[in-house]
Amino acid sequence: MNMKTLIYSENTELSLQLLGKALQLSGAAVSAIAVQSDQARVLTSSGASKVYLNIDKSFDALKLCLLDVIAKESPDLIMVGSTKRGRELAPRVAAVLNAGYSGDCFDVKQEEVGFAVKRLAYGGSTVASTRIKGKPVVISVISRSFQKPEAHGKQGEIVELNISVTPKIKVLETRPKNTRDAGLESARVIVSAGRGFKRREDLKLLEELATELDARMGCSRPVSADLGWMDQWVGISGKKVAPRLYVACGISGTIQHASGIRDSQIIVSINSDEFAGIHELSDYSIVGDIYMVLPALTKGLRERAK
């Protein structure tokens, strides 16, 4: 063991998952960077020995903050949560340090020289086992890769940093996103539309099923990126989901989509093509026309609820 780990994510849940793994890897020698005082407290009471708190969570401030803490703590491993912020920050910090970096890892082990990580490659269809050497090693870790630690009770130290800088890229305006189909990543049930839907109005069939299952609505890439029927899609380049139940309706099951849904507990597919790839990725498949099956399924669920 005998090594030090530094963790960072602005997402508290993800930072706790990183902490869980970091404690396994390096015992008590885990320091963290937090961006809210609540987050700092949760991290110290969950086992982080030292938490650096920096309220400015802009890219430029966090870059300086990470470099500052790395200089102070000289960690062997730096784990950053794979959020959009984390994925732009981690490789840039690695570049400053001339360090090796692997992104979107879901497993990490210490080796004699450096670390061994697992991550997806080739469009998400394959797992690449990768060895990273040197000190430090920087990785980013995708959500739900590791378990949160048990509550520790012990209180670590919180150090306030107050690093703040004027951003190099000037922000003129922020616009909220359409939230109709937001929250896919944390949804417990998702019903999802593919190219099997012929017209935008037909998504009503999916909405009715969503209401019955208390589900969020998602879609495959073409439905969002090409047709513009929804803001966000499920897939490698879209949202990676992990619901208890995923119902794929009229989705063929490309590599793009498959790797977005692989962490789902139960996958159901409804597709009229018997040979559609989605069936191989499913626990239950109904080969049939979504225009027939969806209303019947909605009705069946409604009757069950009575």
Added chain:
Amino acid sequence: MSWLTYVTRIVVLVKDIPDINEIKIDPSTRRPMVEASKRRLNDLDKRALETAIRMKEAGGLEVVTVSMGDDRTKTSILEALAMGADAAYLVNDPALKGLDAYATSRVLESAIRKAGAFDVVIAGELSLDGMGSQVGPRVAELLGVPQLTYAKELKFESGKYRAIRDLEDVDEVVEAEPPFLAIVVREINEPRIPSLMNIMKAKKKPLTQWNAEALGLNADELRASVRVEVTDVKVPEVKRKRVMIKAEKVEEAVAMLISALTADGALEE
């Protein structure tokens, strides 16, 4: 060069990769057969290039591409030139094979510097083969310029660079002063398909090739500096029940599905 002849340059990083949709899996080893598959321009790099070409069409910029690869890469570069790039630079040196992202970024940095002054470097968010998402930020750091990430719109209008960044909960409208490095996401555009005439013209556009020495780099030192090594690539086994529900009537199939899901506890509140 007087200000009258000064042309703003955009450098686009483009890469050729094995065609993801065509990669076959060796059934005995579960490993992808990468060498056997056709190579093509990485989709996101095409979108980065399309962004630059649209900026050029809007007002007098020059667009050049910078790549690292081998002789096979020339096919993809020809496509980039046919799409509308004015010139291409290729680092082509067998001694630089197998570098990791760290060393590759150092090579690209040198190539960008040698290619001349630039306003903006544009890169795609990731290449679908390695899915590393790190060369862009690394090159930005080495060049000492800010990075404008997750751009789903990037325009050059009345002398200003404006972009919309696609963040987790919000879209951010930003303005950047050159020089900077922009990283584009898939939503930014649909890349054009070059016409036959432009494909013919592309063959006459300048393609400059450099080896490590031409860039003032030491290939041995670069190979020794590699930090990341891929030890294995394998297709994971999918563990799913794969139950095909077959019934005469839709209602029956649906009833069977509901009872199976109930038994699995998938329908509990």
